[in-house]
Amino acid sequence: MSMNAQRKQIYSKVFDVNVQTKAIFNLDDSAVIIEPSDDDKVHLDYAIVFDRFSMMEIDSLISKMKIEATLQNNQISLKTNNVLKSHEYFTYNGTGSFYVDNLFKSKKGNKKDSIFHKLKDSIQREIREKYKEKPLDSLGSWFKVKEENGAIKSLKELGGVKVVKGQFVIKIPSFVKLTINAKTAYITFAGEIKNELSVSLKRGKLSAQQLINEYNQINIDDAGFEVEVIKNGEYTLNNISKGLIGSIYNAQITSEFSKIEIGEIAKGVSITDFNSEYWFYNWTPNFNRFNMYSEYSKINLFYPDSKKYSLSTFGFNTKHHFKNVIGEIGPNKKGGKSKMMIVGDEKTAKNKIKMDIIHGVIRFGKDVISIPRS
Amino acid sequence: MQHNIEKLIKGCLKGDQKAQMHLYDTYCIAMFKIACRYLQVEEDAKDAMQEGFIKAFANIANYKNDFSFGAWLKRIIINQCIDVLKKKKIEFASIDSESLQMIDDDDWTVDLSISKIQIISEIEQLDEKYKMVLKLYLLEGYDHEEISQILKIPIKTSRTHLRRGRLQLKELLKSSHYEAGY
């Protein structure tokens, strides 16, 4: 933003709450940051910073936003519409045409042939880095303009993009039960969130540092999902294109059509999945038991450090890749599941990994998992 | 003059045509000029002004002394002008009342080098919705409550239209090179 960037406070409200207070947020096309409150009040604050927008345009933009917050019967209702964290307005008056780059180019060249082990910390750092993402940086690199002379320019180069950044910060005491129904919303939970959460998000992204409550019910569909620490709760994750979980403890995940990397698996975790790809990088020394039920999934599993574990897979029609060996087990005589692979001694091992997989692909490795070229 | 007007009004109450024509003569030019602010075609403005008088005389029994006769008459004539504009499909459409507003600046200042004529002519270039509110506010001196009654829009809308009109006006004045720099 240039020196001429202006800042305006748009909205500010405070509610006194008590332990019985509940909150419901309905967020549409909005971005919010939710963090713990220092006092026993709920604070709502929205301010924008804008550059190269005229006041008329800002006014017009703001007129499209809605923020309504009320406290009735000890329930806070917040409704927001179009309260985006950043708005990119593109005006192009030239004679070029829009050009979508690299649409159908096959990415064979980019195909990975190894997956490297990651530490829990590096996943958590990756998540934190993404909070700071600037609006133009995340613009699809495919969106360009082809000028009349044939030159292809990105939006940044054209300079016709004006940016308005906003930040809607909600401070909420941890004893307030919070329900969020959101569509195309970017929700960031900052700090340690102890609130009991019921979240339903379709499109957008959920970013969080720590979600802790044992009654948490989080349903994410077709959105980004990045959480540094998950403790307890039930998670439904559908169509997450790049999910990142730093560490997970005592939680259930039901997922489909997603890609999710998990930095560290601790005690009490189970996953039921359909057609997702998972990366399990690390395990705590006493993770005790890990269960996974899956169909048509791809699993990339790095062996636990400690020797005291067993790993067994159960199912059929699943490819097992370890080192250079690929093993496969067909269906048993009745066309059903059978024990496929065993590592270690199930009976004596302290920590057990049990995978129920059919039509799956599971790859194992210590520091590197190599993917055989097809 | 005031005493005279009172007499004339009393005459109108009785239906005295002479008294009515006297009132017409007293106020017609001023009212015509006001009507011209809202209706570009002078013929229309004249008709609206005259219709306004007719309505005023028909309703003279409702005139109370709390404001001046001129102000009362002006209100009727402006309403008449608005009716004409409505027939021409000029909408004073309201804005969604839930929408947000920036903290109000209320800054009406512009560069000294801009002349009155320029301001008036740029006001004519504003969006219809804003133009109306701006004129009622700046030229007639009505407040938002009165404007909301005249245009039959919510007070909040009146404020928003005024603010937007102000901002648009300032931009028009700036961009027509009358103001130096940004």
Add this chain to the structure above:
Amino acid sequence: MKQDIKEVLNGFEETNKELPAAHRTEFLEKLQGAEKPMSKPENFYYFIKIAATIVLFVSVGYLALNSFNKSDPIIVETPIEKQLKDIEMQYLKHIDAEWQNFVALATDENLIKRFEQKLNDLDAGYQEITVKFKQDKNNILIIESLVENLQTRLRLLKDIQEHIHLLNQKSEQHENITI
């Protein structure tokens, strides 16, 4: 140096407005016309005339209201829209082709059903985003979501086919594997 518009316009009066010469006579006629006591038949016609005007005004007003409620009475397609339509067409073509390939390749009915459901969900989502786009055609985030949706559908279909190919590859068959 600044001046305040409010002060400038205070007491403003148009200087060059003049009423036509015959205005007074005209007004007198109108005045007399308005006050003439109406005999019954005239009253009746007067009522009809007023009613007609009111009806006309009401219907005109209603029309005006309608057309202003629509955001774009005249639909003009912007260049972005044209391009996006083109992109959409290309993607949908590819998606359809991959769907056909997938159905031909897959033997698991359940799998096909689940994919069908998933693609329908994504399509419904796409329609929702399209509605938003029509309201705000210059918003890059919305344009991005549209393209992402299409890319996701294509990717899902390509991925599952790749997965099935992987499964179909010949490899060592075992009874079980012990390490």
